[in-house]
Amino acid sequence: MGINIVEMYEKEHMKRDIPDTPIGSTVKVHYRIIEGEKERIQIFEGVVIARKRAALRSSITVRKVTAGIGVERVFPIHSPKIDKIEVTRLGRVRRSKLYYLRELRGKKARIREKDQY
Amino acid sequence: MRQTILGRKLGMSQIFDHQGNAIPVTIVQAGPCTVLQVKTVQTDGYNAIQLGFGEKKEKHTTKPLQGHFRKSDSTPKRHVREARIDDPSLFKVGQVITAGLFQKDDRVDITGTSKGKGFAGVMKRHGFSGFMASHGVHESKRGPGSIGQSADPSRVFKGMKMPGQMGNESVTVQNLKVVDVRESQNLIMVKGPVPGGKNGLLVIHHAIKKAAPPLREPETEEVEPVPEAVEEELDAGLTAAEVSEESAPVTAETAEEVPAEPVQEAAAQEEPEAESKRAESAVEEEAGETAEEPKES
Numbered sequence A: 001m002g003i004n005i006v007e008m009y010e011k012e013h014m015k016r017d018i019p020d021t022p023i024g025s026t027v028k029v030h031y032r033i034i035e036g037e038k039e040r041i042q043i044f045e046g047v048v049i050a051r052k053r054a055a056l057r058s059s060i061t062v063r064k065v066t067a068g069i070g071v072e073r074v075f076p077i078h079s080p081k082i083d084k085i086e087v088t089r090l091g092r093v094r095r096s097k098l099y100y101l102r103e104l105r106g107k108k109a110r111i112r113e114k115d116q117y
Numbered sequence B: 001m002r003q004t005i006l007g008r009k010l011g012m013s014q015i016f017d018h019q020g021n022a023i024p025v026t027i028v029q030a031g032p033c034t035v036l037q038v039k040t041v042q043t044d045g046y047n048a049i050q051l052g053f054g055e056k057k058e059k060h061t062t063k064p065l066q067g068h069f070r071k072s073d074s075t076p077k078r079h080v081r082e083a084r085i086d087d088p089s090l091f092k093v094g095q096v097i098t099a100g101l102f103q104k105d106d107r108v109d110i111t112g113t114s115k116g117k118g119f120a121g122v123m124k125r126h127g128f129s130g131f132m133a134s135h136g137v138h139e140s141k142r143g144p145g146s147i148g149q150s151a152d153p154s155r156v157f158k159g160m161k162m163p164g165q166m167g168n169e170s171v172t173v174q175n176l177k178v179v180d181v182r183e184s185q186n187l188i189m190v191k192g193p194v195p196g197g198k199n200g201l202l203v204i205h206h207a208i209k210k211a212a213p214p215l216r217e218p219e220t221e222e223v224e225p226v227p228e229a230v231e232e233e234l235d236a237g238l239t240a241a242e243v244s245e246e247s248a249p250v251t252a253e254t255a256e257e258v259p260a261e262p263v264q265e266a267a268a269q270e271e272p273e274a275e276s277k278r279a280e281s282a283v284e285e286e287a288g289e290t291a292e293e294p295k296e297s
Helices: A005-013 A099-103 B063-071 B122-126 B225-243 B249-270 B273-288
Strands: A026-035 A038-052 A059-066 A069-076 A082-089 B004-016 B022-030 B033-039 B048-055 B077-084 B107-113 B118-120 B164-166 B170-182 B187-191 B201-206
Touching (some): A005 B022, B004 B048, B022 B170, B022 B201, B033 B077, B107 B187, B122 B164
Antiparallel strands (some): A026 A038, A038 A059, A059 A069, B118 B164, B170 B187
């Protein structure tokens, strides 16, 4: 007792080189796809609309609009299937969950870039 | 031989397998358990061992129990449970049983006490639908409705689903797969949930619906070189799998299985069934793996 073994165990399996992906930022997720024998990397680029912070079980929800249809994917960020995550743009947002974007289209669904200081 | 050990539920987490699938696991502290007494057909009419698990202070132990623990040269244990065994000659009083009893890919049955829900109504306890919240329903929104007929039976049939105590009962979950074993810390990770809350007492047993595992050497507290080697090789296999994932998943799988070979052979010398048993569980593993893709909407 005393030490939390579950926490210790999760720490061991966590990736250490994951960049910070703040809410509202635009990210490129390099995702490994195994097709039979071959393996390739698919890039999913979109806005981080939600983050779950739970050590090894952490995940991010990335939303993008493809051909007018909104696509959201939940990536467990410590998964070995994720090759790397690139942050291309930081957004200025005032919510921790950007679910309101689902109702917005076009110009209204834009996120202002975060001012750099 | 099937064996039993006592343990404690530590909590749940997840593990990624070499294909990147997230597997939900429960982390269980399995042992160390001390054999407090060996019962045999000659002396007691049946074969069993009495296991003690978890420390408690001597001042909290009754005098008769103190004497019982002293007989096996053990510190006072919080939990004492009996486990039926086939061959009492394999055990001696004072022996310590550790998590090394189990190996990766073994199947286990786990018994625990489920979380108590108190006196629950039929909606919670039996999944009844209840009644509408409006449209004139009064006084029976969560009621069971009719519980029988009229003058004909003039009674309520036995087994009728009624409100009552829910939870806080002994529940066994069968055929849970052991995903990982940490012998140094006496930890085992099993796939899926187990009954009860955190820190609840668990009785872990080799699955009765699967082939009994071969008798493995490291059952005593003496040095146990075999399982440690297994652990290292599995770690090596995992990292190899990660690296070679770019080339092909087939290589990744062989990379994991090949280094484990020598250990299996060592076990096979003891018991010829070992090889076939391993093969069997390998097949099961492949069949049991379902792709867990992240959700898309």
